[in-house]
Amino acid sequence: MALPSAPTSSVVGRYGRRRQSCWDHFWMFMFTTGIGNVFYAMHVSRWDRDRCL
Structure with a gap:
């Protein structure tokens, strides 16, 4: 069984619940x-800006 790495989660309380960081979300x-989709939108935006559309 693999153990979670320390930077990505921390054990809270005695029940072993992990707290998720904002970066995880x-x-x-x-x-x-x-x-x-994000990269495609950046590409289209740059393409439009370069052609003054």
Whole structure:
């Protein structure tokens, strides 16, 4: 059984509940919403800006 790494989670209380950081939520949001969509939107925005659209 793999143990969680210290930087990503901490044990709170005697029940072993892990506290999630804001970064955990940020990365989960990015991966579940599709990080490719973010890069595509940046590309389209740059393309439009370069062509004065």
